[in-house]
Each structure stands twice: as C-alpha cells, then as structure tokens.
Amino acid sequence: MTYSGPADVVFTHGESESLVHNLMISFEQTHTSTFYLCFLPDRPERQGCTQVRVTLPNGWVEYGCVTYIPSFGLVFHTRDEWGLPRSQPSREEP
Numbered sequence: 001m002t003y004s005g006p007a008d009v010v011f012t013h014g015e016s017e018s019l020v021h022n023l024m025i026s027f028e029q030t031h032t033s034t035f036y037l038c039f040l041p042d043r044p045e046r047q048g049c050t051q052v053r054v055t056l057p058n059g060w061v062e063y064g065c066v067t068y069i070p071s072f073g074l075v076f077h078t079r080d081e082w083g084l085p086r087s088q089p090s091r092e093e094p
Contacts, residue, residue, distance in 0.1 A: 003025070008022070023039055035077075036075050
C-alpha cells in the first residue's frame with residue numbers, strides 16, 4: 001500500500017495526543033506490519049512521538065507504535081506480523 005496526499009494524523013506523546021488535519025504525507029507499507037510515514041520534518045509532533053494513527057481520505061486507518069524516527073517522518077509497527085485483516089475504526093473515533 002502506498003499513498004501520497006492529505007491525511008488526518010494523530011500523534012501520541014505519552015498521555016497526550018495531537019491531531020493534524022490534512023497533513024500532506026507520503027505513506028508506504030514497507031513490510032506486512034510496518035509502515036513508513038513521511039512528512040515535512042519541521043513538524044514538532046514528530047519529536048518524542050510514541051504512537052501514530054493515520055486516516056486516509058477514503059476512511060482507511062492504520063495505527064501503531066513508533067519504532068524509529070528518521071529525518072523526514074516516522075516508522076511504525078502495527079503488531080500484525082501475520083498480515084491478518086484488522087477491523088477498521090470509524091472515522092468519528094478520536
């Protein structure tokens with residue numbers, strides 16, 4: 001799966017979350033359970049991010065624990081090593 005364009009992204013920092021609407025991203029599935037999320041590096045939400053949730057315009061949601069913070073984004077892991085379909089939360093869910 002790959003996508004480039006606007007998306008809603010929730011960054012989690014411990015107990016707090018910050019939502020960025022229509023963040024321009026490049027999103028790529030690099031392994032069955034690993035995704036690379038790329039965006040402008042000056043986003044302060046990137047630093048210290050522990051979890052991320054990405055909602056694409058078509059309603060598809062991917063989320064997981066951040067495992068690596070490279071220069072231009074985040075790498076996160078869904079903990080779904082077997083590639084089993086996950087239920088998708090509704091768009092209204094925070």
